[in-house]
Amino acid sequence: MHLSADDLVKTLRERSLRITKARRAICEVLATSHEEHMSAADILERARVRAGVAIDQSTVYRTLDVLEEFGYLHHVHLGHGAGVYHLSEESDHQHLVCEHCGTSVEIPLEELAPVLASVTARYGFVAEGVHFALVGTCESCAK
Amino acid sequence: MHLSADDLVKTLRERSLRITKARRAICEVLATSHEEHMSAADILERARVRAGVAIDQSTVYRTLDVLEEFGYLHHVHLGHGAGVYHLSEESDHQHLVCEHCGTSVEIPLEELAPVLASVTARYGFVAEGVHFALVGTCESCAK
DNA sequence: TTTCGTGCAAATTGTTTGCAATAGA
DNA sequence: TCTATTGCAAACAATTTGCACGAAA
Numbered sequence: 001m002h003l004s005a006d007d008l009v010k011t012l013r014e015r016s017l018r019i020t021k022a023r024r025a026i027c028e029v030l031a032t033s034h035e036e037h038m039s040a041a042d043i044l045e046r047a048r049v050r051a052g053v054a055i056d057q058s059t060v061y062r063t064l065d066v067l068e069e070f071g072y073l074h075h076v077h078l079g080h081g082a083g084v085y086h087l088s089e090e091s092d093h094q095h096l097v098c099e100h101c102g103t104s105v106e107i108p109l110e111e112l113a114p115v116l117a118s119v120t121a122r123y124g125f126v127a128e129g130v131h132f133a134l135v136g137t138c139e140s141c142a143k
Numbered sequence: 144m145h146l147s148a149d150d151l152v153k154t155l156r157e158r159s160l161r162i163t164k165a166r167r168a169i170c171e172v173l174a175t176s177h178e179e180h181m182s183a184a185d186i187l188e189r190a191r192v193r194a195g196v197a198i199d200q201s202t203v204y205r206t207l208d209v210l211e212e213f214g215y216l217h218h219v220h221l222g223h224g225a226g227v228y229h230l231s232e233e234s235d236h237q238h239l240v241c242e243h244c245g246t247s248v249e250i251p252l253e254e255l256a257p258v259l260a261s262v263t264a265r266y267g268f269v270a271e272g273v274h275f276a277l278v279g280t281c282e283s284c285a286k
Numbered sequence: 287t288t289t290c291g292t293g294c295a296a297a298t299t300g301t302t303t304g305c306a307a308t309a310g311a
Numbered sequence: 312t313c314t315a316t317t318g319c320a321a322a323c324a325a326t327t328t329g330c331a332c333g334a335a336a
Binding site (some may be wrong): 159161162163182183184200201204205224225226 | 324325326327328334335336
Binding site for chain 1 (some may be wrong): 314315316317318319
């Protein structure tokens with residue numbers, strides 16, 4: 001299930017943050033480009049069109065910060081250049097298995113999304129995060 | 144086997160590039176901090192000390208570019224902030240295995256470095272890239 | 287001597303911040 | 312009304328580029 005623009009707006013309202021044209025437009029842009037990785041500049045441009053009013057980049061960054069703080073959004077710096085933003089998906093998770101003690105830790109699949117995306121882009125290989133486990137050494141065994 | 148400063152200098156010479164104090168110092172810094180992830184600023188500082196002469200940041204970037212172009216160096220943007228550089232190790236690689244046709248593709252381990260690093264930072268889990276394969280669908284099976 | 291590589295300074299790109307004006311609750 | 316949020320402009324951080332001089336080959 002995907003987050004809608006209204007979901008985002010609602011959470012802003014619930015935290016007694018104000019719903020402005022800029023914020024609404026940014027939420028809409030994020031909600032309607034779900035699987036896409038957008039830079040702040042991309043979001044700004046689309047939000048401007050959608051809002052029909054002037055929106056500043058600083059407003060975009062500030063809004064993204066707020067949403068990220070609440071866990072609705074993530075951003076990563078793939079390769080070089082600008083960071084890319086996208087909404088958090090339902091918490092599919094990925095397992096980290098310790099080869100020493102067998103413990104497994106769950107991490108949100110989203111954490112791996114950036115690499116999986118870049119692997120797809122570069123090698124045409126669609127990785128299935130859920131089908132593999134990361135093997136390594138857990139924190140306590142590392143000591 | 145690790146690359147020494149001389150190895151690096153030698154390759155520069157072989158390509159008829161000039162061996163300057165700045166370049167030599169940068170090579171030495173890289174060679175003597177093998178497993179470390181250094182930013183360009185770190186490298187600049189250490190190279191300045193080592194060379195005993197003024198070295199400019201642009202020179203550092205240009206030298207790093209050259210070494211990277213020749214495959215002796217990699218850099219990645221982990222998280223935010225400055226990118227980090229490190230010499231290429233023996234080409235450890237990672238396998239992408241297609242679950243449909245069994246084909247496997249090799250990708251440089253370095254490709255996965257960003258996530259592995261963030262997983263370590265966030266969960267104290269040291270992933271061993273070489274011990275897992277990414278399972279998914281390859282380009283031709285995807286059609 | 288002939289270029290290549292340098293330092294310097296200024297330009298670029300991506301992101302953040304200070305502040306007075308404005309609009310949401 | 313009251314104050315959170317905005318746009319603007321300026322500050323920042325990381326990296327790149329233009330250029331004339333100096334130094335490797």
